[in-house]
Amino acid sequence: MNNFLKLNNLSKKYKKNKAFKVLNNINFKFESGKIYSIVGPSGSGKSTLLNLLSLIDLPSSGYIEYNKKKIDTNSSIENDIIRSKNIGIIYQDKNLLSDFTAVENVMMPNLLISNNKFKSIELAKKLINKLALTSRLDHFPSELSGGENQRVAIARALINEPNIILADEPTGSLDFENAKQIFKILFNLKNKNRIIIFATHNRYFANMADCKIKMIGGKMSVINERIN
Numbered sequence: 001m002n003n004f005l006k007l008n009n010l011s012k013k014y015k016k017n018k019a020f021k022v023l024n025n026i027n028f029k030f031e032s033g034k035i036y037s038i039v040g041p042s043g044s045g046k047s048t049l050l051n052l053l054s055l056i057d058l059p060s061s062g063y064i065e066y067n068k069k070k071i072d073t074n075s076s077i078e079n080d081i082i083r084s085k086n087i088g089i090i091y092q093d094k095n096l097l098s099d100f101t102a103v104e105n106v107m108m109p110n111l112l113i114s115n116n117k118f119k120s121i122e123l124a125k126k127l128i129n130k131l132a133l134t135s136r137l138d139h140f141p142s143e144l145s146g147g148e149n150q151r152v153a154i155a156r157a158l159i160n161e162p163n164i165i166l167a168d169e170p171t172g173s174l175d176f177e178n179a180k181q182i183f184k185i186l187f188n189l190k191n192k193n194r195i196i197i198f199a200t201h202n203r204y205f206a207n208m209a210d211c212k213i214k215m216i217g218g219k220m221s222v223i224n225e226r227i228n
């Protein structure tokens with residue numbers, strides 16, 4: 001299936017500064033099978049855009065379409081269901097709940113939709129295993145290194161096999177070697193049904209994407225696109 005995520009006249013302004021459109025009438029189509037990087041100076045709206053795409057925040061006007069279906073931003077329950085089934089999200093840090101172990105953190109999004117604890121634990125273990133963290137299953141986030149925390153966060157984002165993966169500076173708190181490892185995992189997640197979008201300040205990683213987008217003046221502009 002050729003999935004897409006389309007932004008239609010999407011705008012965002014915040015209550016505290018209504019005169020300023022952080023995102024200004026954006027039209028764009030993200031296509032499956034591609035990895036997109038989003039760059040731009042601090043405050044240019046990268047996180048704002050990712051929060052709208054992840055249905056965590058609402059646009060001020062315009063709308064998002066996923067596979068020709070308009071996402072009804074007024075229905076938070078519907079949005080929660082769409083998110084848990086279709087979207088995996090990775091932040092810079094604090095991805096995990098501190099009172100839960102690695103395996104519990106990873107299994108949780110699956111438990112919400114499967115209601116089958118045994119199946120969710122098995123799936124979580126399998127994923128953690130794949131990310132070479134088998135010996136850390138029972139570790140709490142505070143007992144994991146920064147890189148390990150991010151690998152667990154990736155496992156958690158993947159457990160429901162999302163077709164959309166959104167990452168907001170996923171390696172912003174890591175050293176270069178760990179960051180490389182995380183991006184290697186992220187890039188290996190590419191498949192023909194999946195859209196991967198990440199924001200970064202790192203030019204090296206941004207340039208690895210199929211399509212690099214710069215946020216500037218409330219708009220998105222494609223600054224390089226690789227034709228596969």
Ligand SMILES: Nc1ncnc2c1ncn2[C@@H]1O[C@H](COP(=O)(O)OP(=O)(O)OP(=O)(O)O)[C@@H](O)[C@H]1O
Nearest residue numbers: 014015016017022041042043044045046047048049
């Ligand atoms: N909840 C909020 N209320 C009011 N203004 C906000 C809010 N969140 C973000 N902003 C403003 O929106 C603009 C864009 O912020 P955003 O976090 O999207 O930038 P960013 O590109 O992700 O920056 P960074 O690279 O520093 O993460 C900034 O000017 C910020 O001050």
Ligand SMILES: [Mg+2]
Nearest residue numbers: 046047048168
């Ligand atoms: Mg940001």
